[in-house]
Amino acid sequence: xxxxxxxxxxxxxxxxxxxxxxxxxxxxxxxxxxxxxxxxxxxxxxxxxxxxxxxxxxxxxxxxxxxxxxxxxxxxxxxxxxxxxxxxxxxxxxxxxxxxxxxxxxxxxxxxxxxxxxxxxxxxxxxxxxxxxxxxxxxxxxxxxxxxxxxxxxxxxxxxxxxxxxxxxxxxxxxxxxxxxxxxxxxxxxxxxxxxxxxxxxxxxxxxxxxxxxxxxxxxxxxxxxxxxxxxxxxxxxxxxxxxxxxxxxxxxxxxxxxxxxxxxxx
Numbered sequence: 001x002x003x004x005x006x007x008x009x010x011x012x013x014x015x016x017x018x019x020x021x022x023x024x025x026x027x028x029x030x031x032x033x034x035x036x037x038x039x040x041x042x043x044x045x046x047x048x049x050x051x052x053x054x055x056x057x058x059x060x061x062x063x064x065x066x067x068x069x070x071x072x073x074x075x076x077x078x079x080x081x082x083x084x085x086x087x088x089x090x091x092x093x094x095x096x097x098x099x100x101x102x103x104x105x106x107x108x109x110x111x112x113x114x115x116x117x118x119x120x121x122x123x124x125x126x127x128x129x130x131x132x133x134x135x136x137x138x139x140x141x142x143x144x145x146x147x148x149x150x151x152x153x154x155x156x157x158x159x160x161x162x163x164x165x166x167x168x169x170x171x172x173x174x175x176x177x178x179x180x181x182x183x184x185x186x187x188x189x190x191x192x193x194x195x196x197x198x199x200x201x202x203x204x205x206x207x208x209x210x211x212x213x214x215x216x217x218x219x220x221x222x223x224x225x226x227x228x229x230x231x232x233x234x235x236x237x238x239x240x241x242x243x244x245x246x247x248x249x250x251x252x253x254x255x256x257x258x259x260x261x262x263x264x265x266x267x
Contacts (some may be wrong), residue, residue: 057216077126095177
């Protein structure tokens with residue numbers, strides 16, 4: 001009387017094994033379809049932490065790009081101001097010749113003043129989303145990493161002050177024109193210093209952007225190494241599981257037939 005029960009117990013064991021194999025087959029098929037492996041809680045937590053850092057570096061990269069846009073606009077404004085001042089210098093040089101009439105000097109002075117006003121316009125128009133590096137010296141700081149301790153400072157310059165100085169100049173006579181040239185040369189020196197400062201900041205931010213992207217890529221590679229699968233290995237595993245499933249099906253069928261035969265003897 002014990003044989004049917006032993007066969008039934010073996011069938012139950014094989015059925016449990018078959019269910020386990022089937023679950024693993026489904027898991028492998030899902031991993032192959034998604035390209036992502038199944039993670040235990042420890043690995044999943046690590047992926048979450050690293051993904052957060054990747055997002056922060058990506059956000060820092062976007063912030064750096066926006067800051068570079070502000071700098072580019074500022075440099076454009078400074079170049080415009082430099083061009084205007086050089087035009088003013090050319091007019092002032094004409095006024096120092098001593099060969100111009102008062103009417104000519106008045107005409108030159110009117111043009112001179114119009115150019116000076118355009119410097120102020122260049123300053124106020126150098127704004128990006130309300131941020132302007134040419135209307136104050138305060139500048140701003142840009143976050144470059146995953147926390148608030150990693151930042152890059154960009155100094156501004158007050159082009160409006162230079163514009164005000166230029167607006168106060170005159171070339172109505174040879175003597176005042178000569179003084180204007182001296183002042184304009186000084187203002188050009190200030191603008192040149194501002195251009196150098198902003199160019200250096202732009203270069204520094206470019207280096208920060210490269211570093212942030214490199215760190216982000218490195219973290220993403222680590223995430224991928226945890227998440228991503230080895231398709232070749234999984235395909236081989238799937239084949240082995242399919243073979244095991246077929247064997248389990250066969251054995252269960254044989255055990256069920258044997259159990260049925262044994263029960264028939266005792267009827």
